[in-house]
Amino acid sequence: MRNKLPIYVDYNASTPVDPAVAEEMRPYLSEYFGNASSKHWYGYKSREAVELARASIAECIGCAPHEIVFTSGGTESNNFAIKGIAYANRHHGNHIITSSIEHLSLLQPCRYLTTQGFELTIVPVDEYGVVSPDNVRDAIREETILISIMHANNEVGTIEPIEEIGEFAKELGIYFHTDAAQTIGKIPVNVDDLGVDLLTIAGHKFYAPKGIGALYIRDGTEIDPLIGGNGQEFGLRAGTEAVAPIVGLGRACQLVTESLDEMRNHTFKLMQRLFEMFISDIPAVKLNGHPTDRVPNTLNLSFPGVVAPDLLSAAPEVAATPLSECNEGICKVSHVLEAMGVPENCAPCSIRFSLGKWTTEADIDDIVDFISSRYESLLEKQNRVA
Numbered sequence: 001m002r003n004k005l006p007i008y009v010d011y012n013a014s015t016p017v018d019p020a021v022a023e024e025m026r027p028y029l030s031e032y033f034g035n036a037s038s039k040h041w042y043g044y045k046s047r048e049a050v051e052l053a054r055a056s057i058a059e060c061i062g063c064a065p066h067e068i069v070f071t072s073g074g075t076e077s078n079n080f081a082i083k084g085i086a087y088a089n090r091h092h093g094n095h096i097i098t099s100s101i102e103h104l105s106l107l108q109p110c111r112y113l114t115t116q117g118f119e120l121t122i123v124p125v126d127e128y129g130v131v132s133p134d135n136v137r138d139a140i141r142e143e144t145i146l147i148s149i150m151h152a153n154n155e156v157g158t159i160e161p162i163e164e165i166g167e168f169a170k171e172l173g174i175y176f177h178t179d180a181a182q183t184i185g186k187i188p189v190n191v192d193d194l195g196v197d198l199l200t201i202a203g204h205k206f207y208a209p210k211g212i213g214a215l216y217i218r219d220g221t222e223i224d225p226l227i228g229g230n231g232q233e234f235g236l237r238a239g240t241e242a243v244a245p246i247v248g249l250g251r252a253c254q255l256v257t258e259s260l261d262e263m264r265n266h267t268f269k270l271m272q273r274l275f276e277m278f279i280s281d282i283p284a285v286k287l288n289g290h291p292t293d294r295v296p297n298t299l300n301l302s303f304p305g306v307v308a309p310d311l312l313s314a315a316p317e318v319a320a321t322p323l324s325e326c327n328e329g330i331c332k333v334s335h336v337l338e339a340m341g342v343p344e345n346c347a348p349c350s351i352r353f354s355l356g357k358w359t360t361e362a363d364i365d366d367i368v369d370f371i372s373s374r375y376e377s378l379l380e381k382q383n384r385v386a
């Protein structure tokens with residue numbers, strides 16, 4: 001039987017909602033519609049569901065329920081962490097440290113703060129996209145109030161040495177935030193093991209709906225709210241709680257708690273298969289990202305000689321992400337590949353394949369067939385023109 005086309009291998013961009021998550025949310029879209037702040041039966045039903053979800057999320061990452069604040073997703077959580085810590089702690093210092101491969105939802109607020117009297121150090125990464133803890137330590141100053149390094153990168157999957165950084169951040173009393181948008185549901189995430197004070201959660205990266213996320217905030221952390229109003233979420237994030245998506249996020253976290261190992265093994269096996277088949281078909285392909293310390297579902301490959309947007313346009317059966325934009329022969333490559341120093345002949349030719357729960361072996365075989373055949377014909381065509 002043929003696969004459903006196009007074959008979706010863009011789970012790092014967004015996942016479908018798990019049917020179990022949708023099922024759990026359904027009553028909160030209809031009969032249990034109350035405002036969680038209302039003091040009557042409808043309100044109490046919603047409040048109860050919100051608090052149960054908070055407890056499931058807390059269990060998933062090893063914290064107390066009151067350390068979870070619901071947000072609209074990864075972007076808001078990152079903005080909240082960065083701006084919230086900066087504004088609440090400017091009397092202690094004005095220096096922030098981050099890395100060159102962070103998501104733009106982290107880098108942009110950091111850059112914005114430099115227009116508000118804050119100073120920023122962006123530490124580099126090595127060729128695999130790894131941040132060196134020594135570089136982070138060397139960047140620390142008397143005025144440093146926050147370090148923010150992502151748990152794993154969304155484009156190449158490299159896992160960062162968060163535990164090591166967490167140890168010295170704690171010793172020195174500097175707040176430490178990690179963006180775990182790409183690790184929950186892929187590898188274990190525990191706030192105490194990582195040694196972080198703040199951690200970003202984005203629901204739609206692990207089978208909850210879009211538009212819901214959370215920020216873990218360790219007890220005792222001084223942080224300003226990003227959104228003011230009616231005092232919801234312990235006074236830290238105003239706005240009527242999005243009950244159904246919150247319930248969905250809670251259920252998605254339960255699924256992670258129940259079946260992380262199964263998920264890891266499933267995607268790892270398929271990712272390896274994809275890699276091996278590509279290498280055997282096209283020996284020139286190059287892996288971007290760490291060879292082993294990567295989230296198990298992510299494979300970023302360069303197909304030298306053919307720019308990624310052209311290759312994916314020629315293979316519309318495959319829904320993957322090109323990491324460059326090309327216009328009339330001029331390519332703009334991602335800031336992540338640039339920071340890793342990926343050579344000019346490879347960076348514009350890079351494609352991210354990110355696998356998930358519903359990827360199958362047959363998908364992998366078809367992807368390799370589609371991509372390899374189009375790659376060969378595009379190369380041939382270019383050679384003929386040349």
Ligand SMILES: Cc1ncc(COP(=O)(O)O)c(C=O)c1O
Nearest residue numbers: 073074075103154179181182202
């Ligand atoms: C590492 C990382 N952080 C943050 C975000 C932003 O999350 P959201 O799409 O929920 O705003 C993303 C989304 O791609 C991401 O990959």
